[in-house]
Amino acid sequence: MPISEWFHKKGKNSGINPSSEKREIPEGIWSRCAACNEIIFQGELFRNHRVCPKCNYHFPLTPWERINLLIDENTFKEFNPHLCSKDPLEFVAAKSYLESLSQARERTGLDEAVVTGEGQLNGHKVILGVMDFRFVGGSMGSVVGEKITRIVEKAEKEGIPLITVSASGGARMQEGMLSLAQMAKTSAALARLHEARVSYIAILTHPTTGGVAASFAMLGDVIISEPRALIGFAGPRVIEKTMKQKLPRGFQTAEFLLEHGMIDMVVPRWELKSTISKLLEFFTG
Numbered sequence: 001m002p003i004s005e006w007f008h009k010k011g012k013n014s015g016i017n018p019s020s021e022k023r024e025i026p027e028g029i030w031s032r033c034a035a036c037n038e039i040i041f042q043g044e045l046f047r048n049h050r051v052c053p054k055c056n057y058h059f060p061l062t063p064w065e066r067i068n069l070l071i072d073e074n075t076f077k078e079f080n081p082h083l084c085s086k087d088p089l090e091f092v093a094a095k096s097y098l099e100s101l102s103q104a105r106e107r108t109g110l111d112e113a114v115v116t117g118e119g120q121l122n123g124h125k126v127i128l129g130v131m132d133f134r135f136v137g138g139s140m141g142s143v144v145g146e147k148i149t150r151i152v153e154k155a156e157k158e159g160i161p162l163i164t165v166s167a168s169g170g171a172r173m174q175e176g177m178l179s180l181a182q183m184a185k186t187s188a189a190l191a192r193l194h195e196a197r198v199s200y201i202a203i204l205t206h207p208t209t210g211g212v213a214a215s216f217a218m219l220g221d222v223i224i225s226e227p228r229a230l231i232g233f234a235g236p237r238v239i240e241k242t243m244k245q246k247l248p249r250g251f252q253t254a255e256f257l258l259e260h261g262m263i264d265m266v267v268p269r270w271e272l273k274s275t276i277s278k279l280l281e282f283f284t285g
């Protein structure tokens with residue numbers, strides 16, 4: 001299978017109804033819920049923070065929608081918006097890496113798969129990194145790793161709480177070892193942040209997998225997930241084949257991970273800002 005298709009594959013646990021892709025509806029006014037198939041007026045969806053009013057399915061948010069949800073109006077200042085990846089391995093699969101990057105830039109209006117910056121959350125100063133799954137599957141290459149490391153180091157230096165919002169298929173394989181090295185780099189920076197006793201809240205959204213789940217996304221002092229998000233390292237089929245046993249129902253969902261102590265909370269989107277605000281009040285006294 002070409003590498004580009006890895007990120008479009010929908011797992012059995014994703015909560016997404018495959019039949020939803022077949023029927024077409026006019027774009028712009030109505031959206032179809034990927035979980036319950038209901039047709040929803042976009043205005044209603046917008047007012048509901050892009051959560052399905054029928055079944056509570058959480059539609060993906062763009063980084064700017066997420067920043068608007070969490071950060072007080074007109075307080076966000078972006079860092080390093082134009083840091084962008086090179087193609088050190090001159091990688092070509094079904095299409096070249098440079099072509100994937102250029103399509104992702106066009107699709108998202110971003111130069112990379114993470115937006116970082118600082119702002120206020122209910123008056124608390126925070127440093128924030130928000131990933132975009134639409135950008136090469138939200139994969140972590142050298143630039144995503146560098147931008148995350150820079151915000152961790154800034155949080156440490158200035159003693160400002162750090163928040164990350166993950167959505168990722170894992171390491172960016174088109175950058176080979178250079179992408180894998182970002183797991184160690186971000187984790188080492190977070191170890192220094194922990195030593196400096198600066199709070200770090202990690203928010204996981206659907207899906208958070210691979211090298212991002214295996215590094216900064218799961219290293220928060222508090223780890224919060226949105227409901228029904230797929231969270232894991234390898235996909236369920238790979239695990240089943242390796243372990244030669246059937247996986248339990250709901251495996252790799254946020255709710256399953258909460259039950260088994262891997263994460264601290266599952267919080268619906270409309271309560272996310274107030275929950276983080278309470279945590280920041282608790283941590284900062």
Ligand SMILES: [Zn+2]
Pocket residue numbers: 033034035036037038052053054055056057
């Ligand atoms: Zn729904």
